[in-house]
Amino acid sequence: MNGAKRPYVICHMVPSVDGRIVTSGWKLSPSTLAEYERTAQTFDADAWMIGRISMEPYAGKARVPARKVPQPIPRTDFIARRDAESYAIALDPSGKLTWKSSSIDEEHVITVLTEQVSDDYLAFLQSKGVSYLFGGKTDLNLKKVLEKLGKEFGIKKLLLEGGGKINGSFLAADLIDELSVLVAPIADGAIGTPSLFDSREGKGPTRHLKLVSFEKRKGDLLWLRYKLKR
Incomplete structure (x- = not known):
């Protein structure tokens, strides 16, 4: 399916028709947001992942x-629990999230760090019972992170619901297996705001997709599913 022993990654998002993903000014109805959650649940994923800003x-x-x-605290992974039914994963390379709890709606929290974080911060995470994994010394190696998630927590299917840069990084590393987008009936028109995939300036990491299904959902949403061609 995806070669290495890593989770199957589904990027699940709600972009506008012009590919923008900052929804704050769109005035989406509660039913639209509920539709996003309903479609996400159909994947029966073991975990979901977002970035630091979205996780705050x-x-x-x-x-x-x-x-x-x-x-000093050694830079080794800290596993607080392995038996959760679901996991909430934060990409937080610099260690800035100040967790109040080790769970989000009964989903165990895993935070992904670089080795540059302070000993005080690692001690804080341990005291809160938050699991953490190291993804690299100064930058995250996303493939390594996914392999650790599969090995340490048994995660087989992961929903990637990040911002443009995170999604773009996964796309560039060829770590997305499936793309699920609920296209909102909105033309955003903004310039310079995040899009579905923001990888780099200039030529991007072009990936070819194969359409799996399309379906009209409530609120004039169009649900498109693609597999990444390998």
């Missing part, structure tokens, strides 16, 4: 105390 409202705000012990 879910994480809450807590204080990261300074440690009273001088011993």
Whole structure:
């Protein structure tokens, strides 16, 4: 299916007809948002993943105390639990999310870091029972991250619901297996706001898709599903 022992990755998003994804000014109806969740549930995924900025409202705000012990904390993965029914995964390379809890609606939290984060922050995550994985020294190796998620937590199917840069990074690394978009009946028209995939300036990492299905949903949404051609 996807070669290496990593989760099957489905990028699931609600873009406008011109590919923009900042929905705050669109005045989407509650029924439209519910339709997004309903279609997401049909994939029966083990986990979902978003970036730091998108995760902030879910994480809450807590204080990261300074440690009273001088011993350094080794840069090894910390697994608080492996038996959750579902996982909420945050890409937070610099360690800025101040978690109030180790779960979001009973979904266990996993945060993905680089080795540049402080010992105080690692101690804070351990005290909260938040699992963390290291994805690299200064930058995240997304393939390595996915393989760890599969090995340590048994995650087989993951919904990628990131911003343009995160989605673009996965696209560039050829780590997306399926694309699911609920095209909103909105023409955004903005310039310079995030789009479905924002990988790099100039020529992007072009990927070819195969249409799997299309379906009209409530609220004039059009649900398109594609597989990535390998």
